[in-house]
Amino acid sequence: MATRTAKSAFVRNCLATTVLATMAALAAASPAAAKTPADTLVYGTSLAQVISLDPHQGQESTALEVMANLYDRLVSSDASGKLSPQLAEKWDIDDKGITFHLKDATFNGSGNPVTAEDMVWSIRRVIKLSQAPAAKLGSVGYNAGNIDSLTRAIDDKTFWIGLTGKVAADFLLYRLSEVAASVIDSKTVMAHAKDSDFGNDWLRTHSAGSGPFDLQRWAPNDIIILSAAKNYWGPAARMKRVVMRHVPESQAERLMLEQGDIDIAGSLSPADIAYFADKKEVKVEKVPTGGFYVMAMNVTAEPLSKPKVREAILHAIDFDGIQKSIMGPYGVKRLVPVPADYEGAIPDPDVKYDPALARKLLAEAGYPDGFSTTIKTIAQTPRVELATAIQASLADIGIQAQVLQGSGADIVGDHRARKFDILIPQTGAYMPNAMGAMEQFTSNPDNSLAANNAGNFVWRSGWDIPELTALTAKIMTENDASKRVGMYEQLQHMFVDAVPAVQPMFERYLPIAIAADVHGYKGHPQQVTRVDQVTKSE
Amino acid sequence: MAQPIMKQLAAMRLDKRLVQLVLSLLALVAITFVIGRMLPTDPVGSIVGELADPRAYAAMRERLGLDKPVAEQFLLYFWHLLQGDLGVAALTGNSVSDDLWHAFPATLELATLAIVLSVIVGVPLGLLAALKRDSWVDQLIRVISLVGHSVPVFWLGMIGLLVFYAGLQLVGGPGRIDVFYEGLVPPVTGMILIDSLLAGDMEIFQNALTHIILPASMLAYSAMAYITRMTRSFTLEQLSQDYVTAARAKGVSPAGTLYRHVLPNIAVQLITVIAISYGGLLEGAVVTEIVFSWPGIGQYMTSALLIGDINAVVAATIVIGIAFMLLNFLSDIAYQLLDPRTREAN
Numbered sequence: 001m002a003t004r005t006a007k008s009a010f011v012r013n014c015l016a017t018t019v020l021a022t023m024a025a026l027a028a029a030s031p032a033a034a035k036t037p038a039d040t041l042v043y044g045t046s047l048a049q050v051i052s053l054d055p056h057q058g059q060e061s062t063a064l065e066v067m068a069n070l071y072d073r074l075v076s077s078d079a080s081g082k083l084s085p086q087l088a089e090k091w092d093i094d095d096k097g098i099t100f101h102l103k104d105a106t107f108n109g110s111g112n113p114v115t116a117e118d119m120v121w122s123i124r125r126v127i128k129l130s131q132a133p134a135a136k137l138g139s140v141g142y143n144a145g146n147i148d149s150l151t152r153a154i155d156d157k158t159f160w161i162g163l164t165g166k167v168a169a170d171f172l173l174y175r176l177s178e179v180a181a182s183v184i185d186s187k188t189v190m191a192h193a194k195d196s197d198f199g200n201d202w203l204r205t206h207s208a209g210s211g212p213f214d215l216q217r218w219a220p221n222d223i224i225i226l227s228a229a230k231n232y233w234g235p236a237a238r239m240k241r242v243v244m245r246h247v248p249e250s251q252a253e254r255l256m257l258e259q260g261d262i263d264i265a266g267s268l269s270p271a272d273i274a275y276f277a278d279k280k281e282v283k284v285e286k287v288p289t290g291g292f293y294v295m296a297m298n299v300t301a302e303p304l305s306k307p308k309v310r311e312a313i314l315h316a317i318d319f320d321g322i323q324k325s326i327m328g329p330y331g332v333k334r335l336v337p338v339p340a341d342y343e344g345a346i347p348d349p350d351v352k353y354d355p356a357l358a359r360k361l362l363a364e365a366g367y368p369d370g371f372s373t374t375i376k377t378i379a380q381t382p383r384v385e386l387a388t389a390i391q392a393s394l395a396d397i398g399i400q401a402q403v404l405q406g407s408g409a410d411i412v413g414d415h416r417a418r419k420f421d422i423l424i425p426q427t428g429a430y431m432p433n434a435m436g437a438m439e440q441f442t443s444n445p446d447n448s449l450a451a452n453n454a455g456n457f458v459w460r461s462g463w464d465i466p467e468l469t470a471l472t473a474k475i476m477t478e479n480d481a482s483k484r485v486g487m488y489e490q491l492q493h494m495f496v497d498a499v500p501a502v503q504p505m506f507e508r509y510l511p512i513a514i515a516a517d518v519h520g521y522k523g524h525p526q527q528v529t530r531v532d533q534v535t536k537s538e
Numbered sequence: 539m540a541q542p543i544m545k546q547l548a549a550m551r552l553d554k555r556l557v558q559l560v561l562s563l564l565a566l567v568a569i570t571f572v573i574g575r576m577l578p579t580d581p582v583g584s585i586v587g588e589l590a591d592p593r594a595y596a597a598m599r600e601r602l603g604l605d606k607p608v609a610e611q612f613l614l615y616f617w618h619l620l621q622g623d624l625g626v627a628a629l630t631g632n633s634v635s636d637d638l639w640h641a642f643p644a645t646l647e648l649a650t651l652a653i654v655l656s657v658i659v660g661v662p663l664g665l666l667a668a669l670k671r672d673s674w675v676d677q678l679i680r681v682i683s684l685v686g687h688s689v690p691v692f693w694l695g696m697i698g699l700l701v702f703y704a705g706l707q708l709v710g711g712p713g714r715i716d717v718f719y720e721g722l723v724p725p726v727t728g729m730i731l732i733d734s735l736l737a738g739d740m741e742i743f744q745n746a747l748t749h750i751i752l753p754a755s756m757l758a759y760s761a762m763a764y765i766t767r768m769t770r771s772f773t774l775e776q777l778s779q780d781y782v783t784a785a786r787a788k789g790v791s792p793a794g795t796l797y798r799h800v801l802p803n804i805a806v807q808l809i810t811v812i813a814i815s816y817g818g819l820l821e822g823a824v825v826t827e828i829v830f831s832w833p834g835i836g837q838y839m840t841s842a843l844l845i846g847d848i849n850a851v852v853a854a855t856i857v858i859g860i861a862f863m864l865l866n867f868l869s870d871i872a873y874q875l876l877d878p879r880t881r882e883a884n
Binding site for chain 2: 408
C-alpha cells in the first residue's frame with residue numbers, strides 16, 4: 001500500500017512539473033496586442049536578396065523600392081509611364097543633349113544644397129563604380145570613356161547631359177528616372193570614401209539622398225526601417241516610419257496581414273493571394289511589370305535551332321489552360337513582347353493549341369518520334385509550375401523534357417553561359433513603353449561566342465537576328481514619337497515571323513495584398529513606388 | 539571541492555582533446571570550402587545582376603577572388619581565417635563575422651529556450667512512461683513522442699501559428715519583436731530576452747517572450763520527443779537491473795529508487811542525448827527560422843546557399859561545427875565528472 005502511495009505521489013509530481021512548465025511558458029505569453037502603429041507602414045516581403053542600398057549598386061526589386069524613397073532623380077515616371085520633374089524644374093532638349101534646370105532642393109542630414117555638381121558626380125559614379133546599374137546606363141551608350149565629356153555642370157543649378165547617338169532623348173529621360181540614376185550627396189559620401197570605392201562601402205548601409213525618407217536601420221535578412229526625413233525639401237511624408245520586414249514564408253505573411261501585423265504583403269503564393277479574393281479587409285493589387293515570363297530556347301544546336309521545331313513547341317502548349325490553372329494573378333497570356341495596353345502593341349498572334357499540328361511540324365523537321373531535352377528554371381512560383389506544365393505539353397508530342405530546378409545563382413549562371421536547352425526566365429520593362437519591354441527581345445548586335453555578350457538576353461539563346469537588331473537600333477534613335485509607333489508594329493510582326501528563340505508567354509504581374517485601411521499605395525512597374533503620401537485610416 | 543575537480547579535469551587529458559577539436563575543425567573547414575567551390579553556383583550573377591556586361595561580371599569575379607584556382611583560393615581563405623578574417627559575404631556585403639555576430643545570438647536564444655523546455659518536459663515524461671510501463675499513460679506519452687518525432691517542423695510551425703497566433707491570439711507573430719519596439723533596446727548580447735532584462739525594460743522582455751515562445755515550443759517538441767523516448771528506454775533498462783530489485787527488496791520506494799539509484803545511472807547517457815539534441819537545435823532550426831521569420835544562422839545560411847555565397851556558408855558551418863564540438867567536449871567532461879569509470883578508462 002505504501003509503495004502504491006509513493007508511486008502515485010511520484011506520478012503526481014511528474015505531472016505537476018510538466019503542467020507547471022507548460023503553464024509558465026504560456027502564462028508569460030500575454031495576448032498579442034500588436035497591430036501596426038497608425039504612423040507606420042509595415043511591408044512584409046522577402047529581404048533575402050537585398051545586398052546593397054547604394055543606388056548605384058543595388059538592383060534587387062525590394063532594394064529598388066527602398067532606394068526610390070531615399071533618393072530623388074532628375075525626373076520621375078508614374079505607374080502609367082508619364083514623365084514628370086523631380087529634382088529638375090524643367091528641361092530643354094536639343095540634338096546634342098538635354099539641359100536640366102534644377103529646383104532648390106537640399107540633401108537630408110547634411111542640409112547641403114543639391115547642385116549640378118552632385119548630378120555630374122552621381123552619373124559618373126554609376127559608370128565608374130561599374131556595378132549592375134552601370135549596365136543600364138551602358139545600354140543607352142554611356143561608358144567610362146565618354147561619361148566625363150558627356151556630363152557637365154553649367155552652373156550650380158544647370159546640368160547638361162549629352163546624347164550618345166544610341167537612343168533618342170525621351171528614352172534617355174526614362175533611364176534617368178530609374179533608381180540607377182539617383183542623385184547622391186557627393187560631399188557626404190566622399191567624406192566616407194576608401195581607396196577608389198566612391199564611398200560604396202559606407203553607402204551600402206547608409207543613405208545620403210534628398211528623398212522623403214532616411215535609412216534608419218537595416219539588418220540583413222531581418223528588417224529595414226525608413227524614417228521620414230526631418231528637413232525634406234518637398235511635402236513631408238505622411239508616415240513617420242516605413243518598416244520592411246523579412247517574411248520569407250507566404251502563409252506566415254498571410255496570417256500577419258490578417259492579424260494586422262503588416263499592412264502590405266509583397267511575396268504571397270497564388271493560393272494565399274486567392275485567399276484574399278473575397279475578403280473585404282484586404283485588397284489585392286496586380287502591379288504590371290511590363291515584362292514577361294519567357295521560354296528561352298538555346299538555338300545554337302539542333303533540334304531547337306530548327307524554326308519548325310520551335311513552331312511545333314508553340315502549338316503544343318495550351319497557354320490558355322495554363323493561364324487559368326497556374327498563372328492566376330501572376331500573368332496574362334501574351335505571345336509578343338509588348339504588353340497589350342502599350343502604345344504600338346499588336347494583337348496577340350493567332351497561335352492555336354493544336355498537338356496534332358505540332359506533331360506534324362515535328363515530323364517535317366525530321367523528328368517524328370520527338371527528342372529528349374531539359375527545361376531549367378529557378379525554383380520559384382510560378383516558374384516551376386510553368387515548367388512542369390510545359391513538360392507535360394511537350395510529352396504529348398513526344399518530346400521528353402526533364403525539369404531541372406535550381407537557385408538564381410545556378411540558373412542565371414547557366415543562362416549566361418548558354419548551358420541550357422530550354423529555360424524559363426522572366427523580364428521587366430525598364431521604361432513603360434514598347435521599347436522598354438521589347439528591346440531585350442529584338443537586339444543582339446554580335447551573336448558570336450567570342451562576343452561573350454552574356455548581359456544580352458537574346459545572345460544567351462544564340463539567336464542571330466541582324467534585321468531585328470538593325471530595326472531596333474533605328475527605333476531607339478528615332479526622335480519622332482509618332483513615327484516610332486508604326487515601327488513598333490513592324491518590329492513585332494518581324495519578331496513573330498522569325499519564330500523566336502526567346503518566346504514571351506505571359507505578361508508578368510506582381511500581385512500584392514494591401515490592408516483596406518491603407519490608402520494611396522500604387523505599385524510602380526519599375527519598382528520606384530513612392531510611399532511618402534500613403535496614409536492609413538484609423 | 540575545487541581541488542578534486544581540478545585534479546579530475548587534469549586527468550582527462552584536456553590537451554589531447556583540444557588537439558582533436560582543432561584537427562576536426564580544420565577538416566570541417568577544408569571539406570566545406572572544397573564542396574562549396576565545387577558546386578555549380580555562381581554568386582557573381584546575383585551581385586552584378588542578370589544584365590551586367592562581361593567586364594563588370596569579370597571585375598566582380600576578380601574582386602571575390604573566384605578567378606583564382608581553387609587550391610589558391612583555399613590557401614588564401616585559410617590564411618585569412620587564421621587571422622580571424624572570415625571574408626566578406628556576397629549576400630550582405632558585410633564582413634561575415636559581423637553578420638554571424640548578429641545572426642548566431644538569435645539562433646542561440648531560440649535553441650537554448652527550446653532545449654530548456656524540452657528537458658523540463660521530456661525527462662519527467664520519459665521517467666513517468668517507464669514507471670507506468672505499458673499502461674495508458676505510457677501509451678499516451680509514446681504517441682506524443684512519436685508525433686513530435688515524425689511530424690514535419692514546417693507543418694507543426696504553421697499549425698502553431700494558425701492556432702496560437704491567429705486563432706487564440708495567445709502569442710506574438712513571426713519575427714523576434716513587434717515593430718513598435720524595434721531598435722529600442724541596445725544590443726549587448728544580441729539575445730533580446732537578455733538585452734531587455736539588462737536594459738530593465740520588462741515591456742520589451744514580455745513582448746519578446748510572446749514572440750519566442752511559439753517557435754521555441756515547436757522546436758522543443760521534436761527535441762522533447764527524442765529526449766522522452768531515450769529517457770524511457772534508459773530508465774527501463776536500469777529498472778530491470780539487479781541493484782534495483784535489491785533496493786526495492788530493502789524497502790526503498792519506487793520513487794526513491796528512481797531518484798537515488800536510477801537517475802544517477804542514466805545521467806551520463808541523458809547528458810549525451812541532451813547535448814546531441816541541443817546541437818541539433820542549433821543546426822536544425824532552419825525551417826523554424828524561415829516559418830517564424832527568425833533572423834538566425836539557419837536563415838542566413840539558406841539565403842547564402844541560394845546565391846552561392848560560399849564565404850557565408852563556410853563560416854556559418856564553422857560556427858555550427860564549433861558549437862557542436864564544444865557541446866561534445868563539454869558533455870565528455872560532464873560525464874567523466876559524473877562517472878568514475880570513464881576517468882579510469884583514460
